[in-house]
Amino acid sequence: MITKRMEDYLRVIYELKYYNGDIKIKDIAFKLNIKPSSVVEMLDRMKDLGLVKYEKRKRITLTKKGEEIAKSLKVKNESILKFLKLLGVPHNIAVEDAHKMEHILSKETLERIKDFILYVETCPKPIPNWLKNFRYFCKYKKLRCKC
Amino acid sequence: MITKRMEDYLRVIYELKYYNGDIKIKDIAFKLNIKPSSVVEMLDRMKDLGLVKYEKRKRITLTKKGEEIAKSLKVKNESILKFLKLLGVPHNIAVEDAHKMEHILSKETLERIKDFILYVETCPKPIPNWLKNFRYFCKYKKLRCKC
DNA sequence: GAAAATAAATAGTTTACCCTAAATTTTCTT
DNA sequence: AAGAAAATTTAGGGTAAACTATTTATTTTC
Numbered sequence: 001m002i003t004k005r006m007e008d009y010l011r012v013i014y015e016l017k018y019y020n021g022d023i024k025i026k027d028i029a030f031k032l033n034i035k036p037s038s039v040v041e042m043l044d045r046m047k048d049l050g051l052v053k054y055e056k057r058k059r060i061t062l063t064k065k066g067e068e069i070a071k072s073l074k075v076k077n078e079s080i081l082k083f084l085k086l087l088g089v090p091h092n093i094a095v096e097d098a099h100k101m102e103h104i105l106s107k108e109t110l111e112r113i114k115d116f117i118l119y120v121e122t123c124p125k126p127i128p129n130w131l132k133n134f135r136y137f138c139k140y141k142k143l144r145c146k147c
Numbered sequence: 148m149i150t151k152r153m154e155d156y157l158r159v160i161y162e163l164k165y166y167n168g169d170i171k172i173k174d175i176a177f178k179l180n181i182k183p184s185s186v187v188e189m190l191d192r193m194k195d196l197g198l199v200k201y202e203k204r205k206r207i208t209l210t211k212k213g214e215e216i217a218k219s220l221k222v223k224n225e226s227i228l229k230f231l232k233l234l235g236v237p238h239n240i241a242v243e244d245a246h247k248m249e250h251i252l253s254k255e256t257l258e259r260i261k262d263f264i265l266y267v268e269t270c271p272k273p274i275p276n277w278l279k280n281f282r283y284f285c286k287y288k289k290l291r292c293k294c
Numbered sequence: 295g296a297a298a299a300t301a302a303a304t305a306g307t308t309t310a311c312c313c314t315a316a317a318t319t320t321t322c323t324t
Numbered sequence: 325a326a327g328a329a330a331a332t333t334t335a336g337g338g339t340a341a342a343c344t345a346t347t348t349a350t351t352t353t354c
Contacts, residue, residue, distance in 0.1 A: 005341070025302060038342055040303060045340085057302060057349065087259040097256045104247040112234040115285045122284070128294035130277035137269070138262045147275035152311070172332060185312050187333060192310085204319070204332065296354090303348070311339090318333070324326095 004103040006046055007073055008032060009039075011099075013052065013062055014070035023060040076110060077102045083113045086120060086131070088138050151250040153193055154220055155179060156186075158246075160199065160209055161217035170207040223257060224249045230260045233267055233278070235285050 012031045016023045025043075029036040043060065046052045051066035062070060080101050084094035105113075120131060133145040159178045163170045172190075176183040190207065193199045198213035209217060227248045231241035252260075267278060280292040 003340070026300090034341090035343065036302065037304080037344085042341075084256060084259075087256070087263065089253075089256050089259050093253050093255045097251070097253050100251040101248070104244070104251070106236075106240050106244050108240045109231060109234070109236050109244050112231075112236050112285065115288075116234065116281065118288075119281050119284045119290075122290050123294040125294055128277065130275070130294065134263065134266050137266045138259065141262075141265075143266075143269050147270040147272055147277065150310070173330090181311090182313065183332065184314085184334080189311080297352100298354095299350100299352070301348100301350075304346080306344090306346105308343070309341090313338075314336090316333100316335080318331100320329100320331070322327105322329075324328100 002049060002051070002069070006042070006049070006051065007069070007103055008099075009042055009046060010051060010062070010066055010070040011073050011077075013060065014067065014074065017062070025060075073102055076105070079110065079114050079117060080105070082117050086117065088135060149196060149198070149216070153189070153196070153198065154216070154250055155246075156189055156193060157198060157209070157213055157217040158220050158224075160207065161214065161221065164209070172207075220249055223252070226257065226261050226264060227252070229264050233264065235282055 009028065009032070012028055013023055016027055016031070020027065025036045025039050029039045032039070043052060043054045046066070047054045050063055051069070053061045053063055077098050081094055081098040084097055085091065089097065120128060129145070130147070133143070133147075136144050156175065156179070159175055160170055163174055163178070167174065172183045172186050176186045179186070190199055190201045193213070194201045197210055198216070200208045200210055224245050227245040228241055231244055232238065236244065267275060276292070277294070280290070280294075283291050
């Protein structure tokens, strides 16, 4: 069974590959703020589940399956992040929350989130009036529109 | 340290008190879909943290602290649930997702969620136009407004 | 090419949850 | 009030994910 924590590892490995090319145990550990020995242990488990290819002291790579999952997490994450920022959540906090939410949201909720983003982006104006008014409302706690 | 799981227990105990008056080990177990023996174990830990009052085979109650936390979880949950439903997430799924989200959302995100609800509810119409249009957009994936 | 530095792997613990099975206590029935 | 049934507790295990400390490999540097 693929756990939330394994999803964290997949995401980190996926990102490291993207930015660094090579994936080092200690870099994974650093990103997850844990010790390298914990990473080795987890990689063994993830290997058994067919998520990574990994032999002692050899290059670490994601399997097809691992990469698919990582990619879909990344896509989910991007939607959630964008959504939170539309709502006016400050960037750093939005990043944190998005990482937590990506593990747990149902696909239905995710669909509504994606629709929301699309609804805003499909609008001819850069930011629709109602969203501007929402931002205003967040700041001053009062309406300035007829809705 | 108060874990997410303890928060689940707090919520369940709080609800059981509200609806049943009396809190039985087996009811907690049933609600959480686990065995009674696991509940006993957890109650011991929660007792050490000052979240519940509990002596073998005696009545279970929340402490002041436990109740505060439970109450604040309930409030959070209600906001999240309402929010998800405004977005058009079906009730049952919204309930599930809200229970997961209540453990992890930052207070900033929660504030934006509450503002969103308030923004909708402050509007003189029962449902603001932009929200109606969003619902339409979710269904047909096209705009019918000037935003 | 050997010593020093760095990286990775292993062994043994810990903590938070959960489980089953068995023992005990309480409650219900007759 | 005694025996049956239900609820609770205890004892003993298990798994996921971390940790520390030690050992083994690989790189770097001299």
